Amino acid sequence: TQLLEQSPQFLSIQEGENLTVYCNSSSVFSSLQWYRQEPGEGPVLLVTVVTGGEVKKLKRLTFQFGDARKDSSLHITAAQPGDTGLYLCAGARSNDYKLSFGAGTTVTVRA
Amino acid sequence: KAGVTQTPRYLIKTRGQQVTLSCSPISGHRSVSWYQQTPGQGLQFLFEYFSETQRNKGNFPGRFSGRQFSNSRSEMNVSTLELGDSALYLCASSLGGGYQETQYFGPGTRLLVL
Numbered sequence: 001t002q003l004l005e006q007s008p009q010f011l012s013i014q015e016g017e018n019l020t021v022y023c024n025s026s027s028v029f030s031s032l033q034w035y036r037q038e039p040g041e042g043p044v045l046l047v048t049v050v051t052g053g054e055v056k057k058l059k060r061l062t063f064q065f066g067d068a069r070k071d072s073s074l075h076i077t078a079a080q081p082g083d084t085g086l087y088l089c090a091g092a093r094s095n096d097y098k099l100s101f102g103a104g105t106t107v108t109v110r111a
Numbered sequence: 112k113a114g115v116t117q118t119p120r121y122l123i124k125t126r127g128q129q130v131t132l133s134c135s136p137i138s139g140h141r142s143v144s145w146y147q148q149t150p151g152q153g154l155q156f157l158f159e160y161f162s163e164t165q166r167n168k169g170n171f172p173g174r175f176s177g178r179q180f181s182n183s184r185s186e187m188n189v190s191t192l193e194l195g196d197s198a199l200y201l202c203a204s205s206l207g208g209g210y211q212e213t214q215y216f217g218p219g220t221r222l223l224v225l
Contacts, residue, residue, distance in 0.1 A: 030210040030211075031210045031211055033214075035216075040218065041218050041219075042115070042201050042203070042216030042217050042218050042219055043154075043201075043216050044216070045213050045214065045215075048211060048213070050210075050211055088153075088154065090154075092210035092211075093210060094209075094210050096167060096210065097142070097144070097159040097161070097166045097167045097208045098144065098156040098159055098167050098169070099144075099146075099154075099156065099203075099214065100156070101146075101153055101154035101155075102153070103153040104153055104154075
């Protein structure tokens with residue numbers, strides 16, 4: 001069983017629409033990271049959030065860390081075909097030296 | 112700065128054989144982690160090394176082992192391969208492995224066990 005539950009598993013939207021991906025856990029994490037992975041490549045870090053309630057914005061992407069540091073969300077505004085990929089959330093704890101990944105959300109943005 | 116490199120990129124083995132995968136971290140990075148990625152289980156943590164010491168190990172059988180060399184390069188070995196070991200094996204490096212640090216992933220080694 002995954003320590004982090006991601007939803008939805010698949011998301012297919014039209015270019016210009018908004019989307020939100022959720023990452024939930026019953027465990028507390030010291031940090032929560034979001035990655036995007038494209039076919040044939042390794043995951044690439046998008047953002048790291050470490051403070052409960054923290055909100056980070058990167059252009060059209062908005063990331064939020066829950067107050068209790070157990071959940072997070074990724075919101076994309078006006079999605080573009082270049083946003084297509086597998087989005088993964090991963091939690092880390094201090095002195096654990098590992099990432100616990102969610103199962104991932106496959107996002108497809110149609111032109 | 113060169114990224115994380117993994118060799119080989121693709122590998123085909125048969126059941127019962129063993130395999131060794133290699134990972135070269137980004138220069139200056141001393142922490143190297145390994146993950147197994149499958150469609151059914153997603154990304155699962157295998158182990159993490161720092162300065163040649165294993166600091167954490169995931170829930171995998173003893174057939175999976177690894178090591179790190181003094182130049183931070185790392186290898187993982189899988190003995191007595193099973194069909195279920197078919198997966199993408201990813202290596203990630205960071206400066207020290209801390210929870211706030213950026214993990215840089217390599218492109219992975221795709222292993223197919225027949």
